[in-house]
Amino acid sequence: MTADSVRIVAMAPEHADQVLAIYRLGVDEGQATFETAAPTWEQFDARKLPAHRHVALDDEGRVLGWIAAVALSDRCAYAGVVEHSVYVHPEARGRGVGLALLQALIRSTEAAGIWTVQSGIFPENAASLALHARAGFHIVGTRERIGRHHGVWRDVVLVERRSPIIS
Secondary structure, three states: OOHHHOEEEEOOHHHHHHHHHHHHHHHHHOOOOOOOOOOOHHHHHHHOOHHHEEEEEOOOOOEEEEEEEEEOOOOHHHOOEEEEEEEEOHHHOOOOHHHHHHHHHHHHHHHOOOOEEEEEEOOOOHHHHHHHHHOOOEEEEEEEEEEEEOOEEEEEEEEEEEOOOOO
16 A cells, blocks of 8 residues: 555544544554543544544545644634644554645645644654654644653653645
8 A cells, every 4th residue: 555545535423433443542552642542433523623634545445544633722813723633553654644644634724724733742753753744844842741641751742834825
């Protein structure tokens, strides 16, 4: 499989089980999130912005990965800023799936007038940091000991991409 054989589509309820299974794999690996369990579909669906959630499908319609965004704040000054999460099934990593998902998110957010997409990444997650750099994100800084994960203080690297077309 190559990125050419990956189809990016809007995330829909029929993708829920596979999306949440990939989320659980990321939670279990311990390098993707502070969460210790994946949400229910109802929780996920209520929180994520509908216009900015996408899945990568293989030729057989299986979900290889997903990306979704949430509003950073409900304050009007931050109306153009979202925070995203991107997860790729372990068996689909290194094949361009993550980059294709990030590019889809950038297209949808720019079309909606969103000027900044950001994310927090554990510094140990070198693959995610490299992926985001390839997609045009830059490191803003490191939030040191920002949260506890399984009883251990963890740092988070804040990355962002400012749209060059939205002023």
